[in-house]
Amino acid sequence: MELQIKCVIKKFKRQGEKTGWTYIEIPATVAQKLKPGNKKTFRTKGKIDDTPFNSIAILPMGEGNFIMALNAEIRKKIRKTIGAIVKLSIAVDESPIVINEELIQCLADEPDAQSFFNSLTPGHKKYFSNWINTAKTAETKTQRIAHCVNALSLKLNYAQMLRRLAGKKY
Numbered sequence: 001m002e003l004q005i006k007c008v009i010k011k012f013k014r015q016g017e018k019t020g021w022t023y024i025e026i027p028a029t030v031a032q033k034l035k036p037g038n039k040k041t042f043r044t045k046g047k048i049d050d051t052p053f054n055s056i057a058i059l060p061m062g063e064g065n066f067i068m069a070l071n072a073e074i075r076k077k078i079r080k081t082i083g084a085i086v087k088l089s090i091a092v093d094e095s096p097i098v099i100n101e102e103l104i105q106c107l108a109d110e111p112d113a114q115s116f117f118n119s120l121t122p123g124h125k126k127y128f129s130n131w132i133n134t135a136k137t138a139e140t141k142t143q144r145i146a147h148c149v150n151a152l153s154l155k156l157n158y159a160q161m162l163r164r165l166a167g168k169k170y
Contacts (some may be wrong), residue, residue: 002046002091003030009070011027011082021069022081024048024088028064034092041123044068045093048086055093057123097122102131102141106149113152120157127158 007024045054046121053074066087071076080086087116107114117125128148135141149163 001034002089004087004089005030007086007088009075009080009082009084009086013081019070021067022071022075023069025061026066026068026090028056028066030068030090031058031064034090039064040105041121043093043123044089045089045095048088049080051080054095055097055126081085097104097126098129099125100132100145101164103129103132103148105143106145107152110149110153113149114156117152123160128152128161131158142163 005027007026009022009024011022012018012020027082031038034044039060040055041059043055043057045052045056047053048070051074056068061067075081079088107117117128132141132144132148134143147161147165151158151164157163
């Protein structure tokens with residue numbers, strides 16, 4: 001089922017980890033039509049204006065309402081900014097998340113890392129996979145796989161891994 005609504009692009013000023021995020025709100029009534037009884041994050045697909053998207057999570061914000069973060073890539077494609085109205089066509093995205101095959105192979109050799117990875121949500125698994133997939137050279141890709149396997153063996157999530165790599169405390 002695909003639903004259509006109009007949304008205003010907003011930006012969080014101070015909202016914990018979401019500070020500075022650009023987003024649109026998905027009212028509880030729409031979220032319940034998409035996935036009745038659900039109060040947790042789920043992936044969606046559809047269009048923002050005429051720009052298609054898939055596998056974007058909407059996040060619960062309380063009272064049954066959800067938000068969809070609009071990253072810089074999406075904002076650039078739709079050519080709109082804070083305060084603009086967009087037409088959202090949205091449906092639940094049930095397609096499986098494709099994980100980098102080399103990461104899967106390396107995790108097979110590290111049972112603790114594999115077990116922790118398997119305990120993560122699909123979206124969190126995707127963070128690791130996308131980071132590997134965006135490497136521009138084979139050397140960088142290999143390094144990223146090694147960082148991921150090491151972090152997962154230490155039971156670090158993606159954000160913790162990045163902070164560790166940046167030399168920050170986790």
